[in-house]
Each structure stands twice: as structure tokens, then as C-alpha cells.
Amino acid sequence: MKHPLAHWFPILHWGRGYSRAHFSADAVAAAVVTLMLIPQSLAYALLAGLPPEAGLYASMAPLVVYAVLGTSSTLAVGPAAVTSLVTAAALGSVAAAGSLGYAAAAALLALLSGFMLLAMGVLRLGFVAHFLSHPVISGFVSASGLLIAATQLKHLMGVPLTGQTLPELVPSLWQHAAQVHVPTLAIGLGALAFLVWVRRSLKARLRAWGLGPLVADVVTKAAPVLALAVTTLLAWGLRLDESGLRVVGTVPGGLPPLTMPALNADLWPQIEQLALAALLISLVGFVESVSVGQSLAAKRRERIEPDAELRALGASNIAAGLTGGFPVTGGFSRSVVNFDAGARTPAAGVFTAFALLLAALLLTPALYYLPQATLAATIVVAVLTLVDFGAFTRTWRYARADFTALALTFSLTLLWGVEAGLTAGVSASLLLYLWRTSRPHIATVGRVPGTEHYRNVLRHAVQTHPRVLSLRVDESLYFANARYLEDHIAAQVAAHPAIAHVVLQCTAINAIDASALESLETIVHRLKDAGVQMHLSEVKGPVMDRLERSDFLHHLSGRVFLTHHQAISALTEEQP
């Protein structure tokens, strides 16, 4: 029997059946994920403009909280590329990067985002994430990838670039191009080349050298740590920090601090701006998390519960906010690694958190000489896989409206920044959808000779009758297209003075809202004034139920026919 609270705390469900086999699988997965997370957490903290330890902190408490509340067995939460970028963009105008106020604002952002996600989960508002269409997400993620790569140029080149959008970054790059710090550039490009080679060719090379597939896989995943080690040793051996190479520096070891960002009164004036950014992070983070979670769950024929995921992500973000972290989400790369490494339950996340804690206690002195350029290279390699130019051609070929939404989101994100880009993209996709449904396909239909089928007169050789106009509307009728139908019928009737009957075939009408109902009444009255009767045919059950609750059927000058053929037979026989 399921525990009565298991709906709210899924750990009560899977925790009962937790076995030694689960434990060893989860422990192995945790070890692999930890190896990958150390550089990644530091890098995303750097991307968000925060001190490196914030990345480690954000990868501890949230994982434990998610394990208690989450419904995915393999999702791994923590800092992610796009949410870190949005964090940086939001904080840039609130506090100076690296300052204490900046870290406090990042934590407050996580806290706000957490409460928003939690509230959405409790109110079962998971569906709002559906309004981010694929083209908008695709354009947003591609542009974010490019923006993130562009912001990392400052670390790769050792110059102080400023800005979060292309119009800010490009002039800044131009201005500082001559001041490139050569040792930094050498380390950055070297690490970049190595990481690209690892990603592209290492696994195949190892297999060619005769290694088994499993070993080749683990070595490939661990290889980035080599880049960190080698560049750290170089920086230490050559004392490159003294000649201007920026290194990570002192990372405070130990347990994450307990922080109370909401009590920081300095931030209250900016609360509105932070709340807007938090909403954006919540939506983008939730969409990323739930997509990854669903993909992985489906592979094992499991399910995740979107509303429970909202609550789990919300609580994870609150945990991040209270322990010196910044906004987190279920990241794509770490979750896939977790899944591939064989994690069986969310306990793997708890083990990862403890492994990271150990690393924070023991390894931080070793991170002192880690060049920021290496971390930047890690980020660039990771985010460039987000950029999908193929989506442009695919979407262009498939549908122009979707391409418009994609191109608009992509270019506005690059030009105006992440918030404006995503907002414009969502608005555009909603308006394009409304625009399309506001001009539905309306076919004049006629009888296919010898049958009871009625088809479009423009596509088929069909029989029509001069006194009867048969129309089929291929869309539900609602406010945005109700007047379009009025116009269409008015034009048809004005153009064909012989018409005495209009029959509306309602096969594709799934709903008629109050506006469309009034439009239908208007059409009926206008047609009556012009001496034309209006009829309906093939009205769906639920639509008919609703019409019967109004007085439309009393106003209808004509009749409602079960089939279109009955309508045409009756109306043409009456007056042959």
C-alpha cells in the first residue's frame, strides 16, 4: 500500500523498497556525476557572476530536497547554463558583480523563484509552461548559448568585457581587442581545443585503441578533469597568476552557510525587477527540467508528475536560496550523465551532494590555481551544443508562422537580452496562433456526384445549387474568428443574389463561444432581413448541448439537420 503522504513526498514510496542493489547503482552514478559537477558548478557560478563556492553550495542542499519531493528517478538538479545566464542578466543591473550584495541578490532570486514554483505547483499551474512553444524555446536557447559563449570571451582573452547583449558586447570586444592577455588566451584556447577533441573524437579513439565501451565512456566523461588539472599545474608551476592570469583563488571550504536573503533590506527597492527575473527563471527552468525528466522517465516507461515537479523544484530553489546558492533547475547534461551512469533512485542525488560536500571540505585548496580561462572553455564547449541552427531551416520549411516566432525570439534575445527576447517570443507565438485561427479555412462545399459526401468546390468536381449556399468552417468558432465568418457570409450572399438558404456544415467546429454565438445570431438576423434562411448541419453533441442552453435555436430562421446531405435534399426538394 502506498503511504498516505506519498503523493506529497514521493520518497515515502520509493524509499520503502530501497535495496542494496539500488544503493550500489546510485553510489556509482553519484561518483561519476560528482566528477563532472565539480568543474561545472564552478563554471556556472562564474557565468552567473558569483564566487566559485556558490556553484558548489547550489549543488548540495537542492539535491537533497529534490530527492525527498521529486518524481523523477534520474533528474539531477543544480545550476544550469541558461538559468545562470538569466541570473547574471538580472543581477547586472541590481548590484556590482562579485560584491556581497550581488551574492545576496542571487540567493534572493533563487528564493523568489522557489516560492513561485512552489505556488504554481500547489495551484496545479504546471500547464502554463506549455505556452512556451518549441520554436520560442529553440530560438531562446540557441541565442542564450551564443550570448553565454560571447560573455565568456572576457575570461578566454583576459580582457574586461561588459554587457549582456550583442550590442553591448561587440563594441566592448572591439575596444579591448588590443589588450588581449596572451598567457590567458593560450590556456583558454588550449583547454577549448582539448575539450572539443574529447567531445568529438576521444571515445572513438579509445575504442580504436582496444578499450571496452564502458571504460571508454568513463574515461571520456572524466577527461575534462584532466584539462583542469593540467592548466592548474601550469598556472601554479609558472606562477602565471603573478603575470596577470586570473585564477579561481581562495574558495572557502566547508558546509554551505545559512543565509537569509529575504532579510536584506538593501534589495527591497529592486524586488519588482528581481521578481520578474525569478518568474522567467522559473518558467525556463521548469520547461528544461520537465522536458529532461519526461524524456528520461519514458525510457524506463515511468512517469513524472508535472505539478509535483513544480513543488520539488520550488523547494530545491528555496534550499539553494537559504544556503548561499543561486537558482537551480534539472539540468540536461548532468541528468543524462546520471541516467547513463545507472542511477536508480533520487538517492543518487543525495550521495552526489555528500560527495560534493567532501570535495568542498578537502579539495578547495587545490582549486586556487585553477585558471578562470579553463572554466570559461568548459562553459563554451557545453553551451555551443545548445545552439541549433538546423532548427531555422527545418522550421522555415515546415511553417512560416513558427519560423517567425523562432527568428524573432533568437534575434531579440541576442539584441535586447534574455528577458525581452523570451517575452517577445511568447507574445509573438500567441498572436500568430490567434491570427491563424482568426482566419479559418472556410470552404464552399458541393455534392460529390452519386454520393452523400460534400467537398470543397475548389478542389473537387461537385454539384451545387444556385439557391443553396453550403459552407464548411474548419475551425472552432470563437471571438477572434466570429466576425470573419460574418464578413465571409455577408460577402458570399451579396455576391450571389439568388441565394435563399445558407447551410453551415459544423463537422470541424469543436466549440462555439459566446461571441461566436452572438455573431451567429447577427448572421441569422441579417440573412433574415435579406430574405435568406440559415441552417446548421452535423453539429457535434457538446456544441448542440450548449446551443440548447441559449435561445439561439429559437432565433434560427432555418433548421438543424443531422447530416449535410439531409439538409441539401430537404432544401432543394422544397423548391426544385
Add this chain to the structure above:
Amino acid sequence: MKHPLAHWFPILHWGRGYSRAHFSADAVAAAVVTLMLIPQSLAYALLAGLPPEAGLYASMAPLVVYAVLGTSSTLAVGPAAVTSLVTAAALGSVAAAGSLGYAAAAALLALLSGFMLLAMGVLRLGFVAHFLSHPVISGFVSASGLLIAATQLKHLMGVPLTGQTLPELVPSLWQHAAQVHVPTLAIGLGALAFLVWVRRSLKARLRAWGLGPLVADVVTKAAPVLALAVTTLLAWGLRLDESGLRVVGTVPGGLPPLTMPALNADLWPQIEQLALAALLISLVGFVESVSVGQSLAAKRRERIEPDAELRALGASNIAAGLTGGFPVTGGFSRSVVNFDAGARTPAAGVFTAFALLLAALLLTPALYYLPQATLAATIVVAVLTLVDFGAFTRTWRYARADFTALALTFSLTLLWGVEAGLTAGVSASLLLYLWRTSRPHIATVGRVPGTEHYRNVLRHAVQTHPRVLSLRVDESLYFANARYLEDHIAAQVAAHPAIAHVVLQCTAINAIDASALESLETIVHRLKDAGVQMHLSEVKGPVMDRLERSDFLHHLSGRVFLTHHQAISALTEEQP
């Protein structure tokens, strides 16, 4: 043959066939409309917070311009109740009522609204007006009617009420209730009672006295002028203005002035706020105008051209802005009177404009003692016909979503004012529509025994097969419902482990956008991972064309069947 420019200047079309019969019909209609317009123009100017002559000016040049560009033979443009209210609301925060800046701002508002309408007409954006749903318009107009009536209380009671919303007006009324000016109240209530009686009973009474229907009609329409005359004589005879009754006062006679509101630099800081109000006025005015125009045109089996109407209304507003007027639209009452009085062409509007000009030249001294309370009574009687409480019960019975939009628009308009109310209403109706289509009806279907029909298993006794899941989605697939379908299929497949095939019956799917396409691909891949094949049946032609332009059909693990019955036969025969 039609003149080549007749598309842009409809006067070139109807002007050619203009006859003496047209002339006499139009002249009679113009005389009747003018009689009604003199008090109405003054009253709407008062409502907008402007000096009375602004109302006369706004009823001259715009009518001439509309006659050249308009496509309705009977629409009468000029100041209208709701646009005047929005004008007052917009100007209240820009300049002090009655000041020179206020009148300039009103003219600028007309100019801005004119250019917006003109641009929308040139860009053929007439469809944007369709996004104002009937419940939103109904709620907005009812609330506006009540608000207008409430703002007129100050003129009826002779107390200085302030505010444009109920939370402002009610305390103000409470505060000033003791200061009621008794002569003003007596005149106001007397006029009100007389006008209500005229509207309700005069026509029937006159018929009962033996007058012919035509005479009874004309007398009824002219009767409000009697209220003006009697109260003016009372005010003059008793010198009531000296004891505190507010009268219209000096109205400058003569031609409208040429004004250049755009050159008034004082107004530039407020331009953004004015532009927003102008957009609102444009939309509301256009919807009112085009609804009235279409209703009247249909009665004569004529047509109006929405995009040409936009241009005509735009040019009319520009004319109003350049001649000391304020925003105008095709008003409901004046157009109906024009139609009933027998107007045949837009020339009737030109004659009305000249008649009003004559009135402005000759009658203005006679208006000096006209009590503002009488004008307020005229407004109250006119706007209370706008309030339609029946819409609440009708809409509640018909559809809760529509009722929500109606109630929200109504209450927010009363509480927060016209701009917030309409904006919230439009947003709510769009979101409610998206919400509805984001959770489409998805039926599991089975075979009606002995037929090739497949119907909902919940409503009919049908045959199903444990290995084949047949689903029918009653909605086009797009971004807002794509993930809903993913969830639904994932839940179904997780709940029925025996399933080996999923068949999607696509009869009600009029379109599949790029997001839904990606969702379908995700579904296909997830099902494949779980060992389930996915098939489509009865895909519509245009949808299939588009799918063939993508590589979806290569990824599809199953097949596309022409009919659902063929699909089920093939899949159940394979593995009996």
C-alpha cells in the same frame, strides 16, 4: 465602369449616380439628425470635460471627410458616449479640465487615434478588432454606461464630484451629498423624468391620440429639444445662473478653428500615455462603428469594407483633431436615426455638417442659459440603454469562461477605470481561450459493433482491443496543447502495459504547428523506447502536405492509414 480610385474614395462610385431623389432623402435625414445632434454634441463635449463648442466642431469636418472615404451609406460619425468617457479618463491625468491644455490634449488624442486607424487601414489590420470578444465588449460597455451615469451626477446635483472610477466617485459623492444644489437637482431630475417618459411612452401616446406613425416618430425624436428649450427658458426667466445653476454659457459661434495640436510642446512628455489612450479609443471606436455599419448595411443587403472603414474613421479623427474637436466614431444612436430617417448616401452627413455649422453660426447665443443639468440628463438617458444586465445571466448559462471574461471586464472597468478594465478583459479572454484549447478533449475510441464507425468508449458500447489504443483529439495540435497530448499518451501507455500500438485519429486536427510536430516526434520516440508503435489515421490533406515537408514520417514507427477502420483492421489482424 467603376472609377479606378473608387476603391480608395468610395464617393467617386456613389457620387456618379447621385440623383434628386437621393438629394431629397438625404436632406430630410440630415434635418432629423441635426435636431438630435445639437444637444448630443454639447452633452458629449461636457462628458469629455471639454467646452461645448468642441462637440459642435467634432460633428462637422469629420462628417465631410467620412462622406468621401466611408463605405457605409448611413453611418453617422461624431462624438460618442464611450469614446468621450475614455477621452475624459485619459485627459484627467494630463491636464486640468477646462484648461487650454486640456482642449489641445483632446485634439491631439483625436489626431493620434486618427493616424493609428489610418495606419491600421493601410496595413489591412482590421482583424485586430476581432480580438475584442463580445463578453468583453458587453462588460466594458455596461460598466462604461454606469460610470458615465455616475460622472453625470455632479451636473445633476450641482456638486463638485471628482474621479473616473467607482472607488473615487463614491466617497466623493458621500462627502458632497449635503451640498446638493436644489434648483440644479430639480431641473436635472425634471429633465430626466421627461426624457425617460419620451423614450418609454410618448410614441404610443401620440399614436393613441390619433397621430400617424411617421408624425409620431418625428415628434418623439424632436421631443428632447423641448426639454432643452423649457429648461433654458426657466434658467433665463428665473435667472437661476445667478443663484448657482451652472449653464452652458458663451459658446463661440462660427467656423471651427484650425488647430495644430501636434505642435504643442507641453504635451510631448505625456505622449506615451496619450498614445495608449488613443489606441484604446481607436479599437473601441472601430468596433462600435463597424458593428453599427454592418448591421445597417445588411438590412439593405449592402456591404461595408472594414479596412476602408478604418481609413475613413482615421481620416475623420484627423479632421476632428485639426479643427478643435475630439475623438469621434460611428455612433450607434445617430446612425440608427440617420438610417430610419431615410438617408440614402453619405451625402446626408455632409448636409448634417452644414446644418450644424448654420446652428453654430446662428444659435449659439440661445444656448447661453441651457443648464448643464439638462445636458447631463440627456447623457444619462442615452447611456443607461447601454447597460445590459441580461448579458450576465445569458452568458453564465451559456459558458462559464465567457462569463468570467464578462464579469472581470465589468468589475475592473468600474473599479480601476476604462483602460485597465478593457486591457484585463482582453487578456483574460485570450488566456481563457488558450486555456480551453490547451486541454483538448481526447477520447479513447472503439468500434461501434457491425459498423466502420469509431466512437468514444465512455459514451458508446464499443469494441476495443487490448493491444491497440485508439485516440481521437478534438482540437488542432499546437504549442499550448502539445505537451498535454504527450502527458495523456504517457499516462495511458503507463496504465495499460499490454498496449503495443497507439493510433491517433486525426479527423478534428485542422493544423499541427512546429511545437506539436516536435511533441509528436517525442511521443513516437518515447513509445518506441517502450516498445510501442505509433500510427496516424484520417489525416487531413493540408496537414499531410505539411507533414511531408518535415522528416516526421521517416521517424514515425508505424504507418499512416487513410481511415481509422483500415488501421484497426490491419493492426489487429497482424497479431490476433
